[in-house]
Amino acid sequence: MSKWLRSGKTPAPGTTRRTFLKQVGVAGLAAAAAPVLRPRASVAAAPVTLSLWTGYPELEPFYKKAAEEYAKTHPGFKLETLSSQLREMEQKLTAAVPTDTGPDVFDIGRNISLVFADAGLLPPNPPKVMSLVKSKAYHPVVVEYNTWKGQVYGIPFQEGSKPALFYNTKMFTEAGLDPNKPPTNFDELMAAARKLAKKDASGNLVRAGLSLRLSGQGSGVAEKWWYVLHAMGGDLVVKTKSGKWRNDYDNEAGRAALKFYVDAVHKYQVDDPKLQHDAAAFASEQAAMLMREAWVIGEVKAKGPKVQYATVAVPRAKRWGGMTQPWSLYVTRSTKNPDAAWDFAQFLVSPPMAILHLQMTGWTSMRQDVDWTPILKETPQFKPFLVWDKGRGQYTEPAVPVFDELETKLADRLVAAYADKSLMDNPNGIAKRIKEMAAQSDDLLKKAGLYGTD
């Protein structure tokens, strides 16, 4: 408001009527714009210290660097970070968030945030954040993933599970395969794996043609099986017309997906549980192919810099798609600086930070409006993770609170099935196993009151 108007004094001598009216007009506009500008102004004005918790210790340097960048336009801004291993962080948050003793901002998977949202412990996104999340910056599947009972929670931050096929180009050439023509469907994948698998004089497999997730406790086993299941036309669970859920793998797709694994281990012997597995195997050239997430690129760079490899989208069968599992940033209801917390969270997912995020951590952003050209020029292996081919769909975990338990318990049974040689060329045995697994999944849904049929 103008000083003159506030003081009630007349304009100073020498001030023309036109100048006076101009000044009044400017003052009026400033007053009208004040409510719009206020949140931004308050964020920028007062020095703020935020706390951020992460279940990925490798993200901590990125968060600190981003905070330094943010502080350039927000003087006095400070960030205190706390990181621990994922399971430990999940436990910390489950103790801290309900008791309002948590941080201002945290990143976590939806297995935890969904339960918080369901219990009313997490605030939904404010309108400004909502418009960002619902903008073209994110794929609709990603927005749906962050939606619970009509409200959107959190800002999609990084990709947790999007896989691609990694293949060793040198081994392809040695095996007489064209590295420029990688497998596009699962039949071609198995055929290539058979050519790439290597045995010693005693007949023991010494190099996996295709390294599969055959063992280990946790939901990861089921998640990797889902890559094949989805391509075959199935899903772990499907929503029924009644809005409830049931398994979607006690069918031809489920049996085909299990058969693919059993054949890989026992019939064609392109993988063996005794071999080294996962990114470590690919980086040490003990596996010719692997379906995994983008972080493997960083792993190979660090542990096998001489490995010659390329990446391509996961092959197709009846369907072609890629799994997506957004890891999001959330602001707690107990934060004393909600405006600053949301503002910083939005800054963390901004396009320049998305590039920094990928460069520093190897994790890819969820945003689809970032120009990745400089990254792809430097590391073309990121392409299937960042550029989505036409016709390649996206699928994700359903919003089912017991989904983690369902996947974990399915994983135990899958591991046992992979190791069972009697399932080779045994369609009845495979069907029986699948039926048992599906019954367990449905039983979990029933106990949670989420089971329904069409």
Place this chain on the structure above:
Amino acid sequence: MAEPSVAPWALNGRNLADRICGLIRINRQTLARYCFCYLGLIPVLLIYWVFRLEPIGRTFVLSFYDWHLIRPLKPFVGLANYRDLLQDDNFLLALKNTTLFAVFVVGVSVALGLALAVLLAGRLRFTAAYQAIYFLPVIIPMVPMAIAWKWIFDARYGILNYVLSWFGVKPIGWLTAPDVAMWAIIIMSVWKVLGYNMVLLLVGLKNIPAVYYEAASIDGAAGWAMFRRITLPLLKPILLFVIVISTINAYNVFTQVYVMTTGSQAAPGAPLRVLVFDIYQNGFQFFKMGYASAEAVVLTLIVLALTLIQFRVIRMDGE
């Protein structure tokens, strides 16, 4: 001189002390000593209450609720958690696996421990060195040891398969083959606990008075007869202690299973599921604290029952 005035509450206190003394037939000096002792014990009892009894009691109470760590509604469900346990494949499998683990670890570690103790109790050179070598695994923390054993058991790079290859044995997937993985964990666990059992039994053996052996040898007894008639009966209290402690520890197996079987290069999941892992998973991964509490109560009751049975069997045998 006027008598010093005494406050009414002090008089009441004195009367109360006199009454208590009369009631339990002790003098005031003894009462004061008792009061001092119990007052000194209060902090310790308080700590014991807060960190032991209260959590045990709470676990018992929680087991009757559908107590999800995050959800605000935590309804009372009575015995539903216990009923569900009886139909839970994972729990039943974990119970079976844990029992198998306990039977073999306790059996082998006690038998081997006793054999070693008998050997080391004799006139053997470098006894102290052997004792130290066998006891070494006991003092090394479980986590680093489990990681070391994970490498020893590695199918491709493990030293165990390397040594076995000298004898023409094909590589064994110690931690990946479903029918072998539990045995690998048992071998590691026996190795870890063997020294502890051996030392306790050795102490017991050395406390058996030599006069019994002298008398027995005069009567013509020797070797196995002496061991069966003198050593074993006199070693029973220590043996009972070792078996009870080993059983409790075996039923609580978790660390080695967790460390050696997590990750992508790991064990075949279900065949290695043990009770504490199942409790951990239900409680801290799925946040079903009520259900996990019911499992913990069942585990406590099993261990308690086994301990009582062991006491009864060994005492009856002694009588």
